[in-house]
Amino acid sequence: MFEGYAPGRVYELGDGSLWRQEDRTSEYVCREQPKAKLLYDRSINVTYLDVEGTSGVVAVVPDSGMRGLSAGAF
Numbered sequence: 001m002f003e004g005y006a007p008g009r010v011y012e013l014g015d016g017s018l019w020r021q022e023d024r025t026s027e028y029v030c031r032e033q034p035k036a037k038l039l040y041d042r043s044i045n046v047t048y049l050d051v052e053g054t055s056g057v058v059a060v061v062p063d064s065g066m067r068g069l070s071a072g073a074f
Helices: none
Strands: 010-012 018-021 036-041 046-051 057-062
Touching: 018 046
Parallel strands: none
Antiparallel strands: 010 018, 018 057, 036 046, 046 057
């Protein structure tokens, strides 16, 4: 279950990879397994998460999984 964007939240993608949100964007959206994609901007070396049904994208970094997951897989 995807419950939207929140600072520091960790997202697990369908391939099992974990990504932690780095920016301060907050948006509550409740979706069950929405489509999601990672977008990489080489010019500034930033990866963004784009989730279907949200109004924007958020900056993310790979997460080791040591912190608790606060959002389900999608």
